[in-house]
Amino acid sequence: MYKRVCSKHFRLEDYEDRIQASIMNTKPKRLKKTAVPSLLLPYEFKPRLPPPKILPEHIKTECETEEENILVHFEDNSQADIHMTLIVPKTNSDTVKENYQILTKENELLKKENDHLKEECIQLQNRITQLEGSFKKENLNLKQKCVQLEDKVARLEGDLKEFNSRFEEKVKQRFKHFLSPNQVDVVLKKQCRVRRWSKDELLKAFTLRCLSRKSYIYVRETLNYPLPAKSTLEKFVSTGVFRPEPNSCTVGVAKKLYNGSLAKEIVVERLPTKISLPSIGETYHSVRLE
Structure with missing residues (x-):
């Protein structure tokens, strides 16, 4: 109790x-x-x-x-x-004294903590200034390196352009003996295809086609040799401008001439002068190469 x-x-x-x-x-x-x-x-x-x-x-x-x-x-x-x-x-005085002592102790603790925080703040500020200085130095070094790299890239680009120009000149000099200018441009990838073939290029391509159909396809599609397409040769032959040189065409080339539903087959043999296609009036028939 x-x-x-x-x-x-x-x-x-x-x-x-x-x-x-x-x-x-x-x-x-x-x-x-x-x-x-x-x-x-x-x-x-x-x-x-x-x-x-x-x-x-x-x-x-x-x-x-x-x-x-x-x-x-x-x-x-x-x-x-x-x-x-x-x-x-003595309640008031005692409580006041005790409260005063407690407050003084708390004040001292707060002062110590404040001093400690001030020291930490000063240390952090010094650290920040050091880091800012180091970052500025690194930034300047990186800017200098960037400028040097840009100069180096510009020099390399100039060297590459000179090398490409020299390479093109060498390729043109080496290939001019067996390639036409259009074919050289296709090889150098200046143009994806030839828009207009010259007469000599078409005659050479037609001569290769006369020699062998399979060899023409192999050289054009497998070896990626710049040659006109089959439809281009057919248009070239059907225009009537076709005038091969003597002994330039081989025997065994078959052409089909179309005039509506009427079809005739002729065989082009080795002729000394030229090949003339049959015509109706002044218009030529379309020709298909086998």
């Missing part, structure tokens, strides 16, 4: 559950083991003191002449009554 004690005589610091009570918005109940009542105590009475004894004068003089120099002074208090003194509670 716990004894009930008036809570008016105890301070808030004397309770163990003051934090929980402040959170739960209730009154604290459990006192500490070392709690002592200190608030609103009853009046205390001083006991009646006995009247002071009067010493003779010779004793008094002896006491005054002692080395300890102790003065003994007694007052006549024969009519002294019991004095009732009121003990003023």
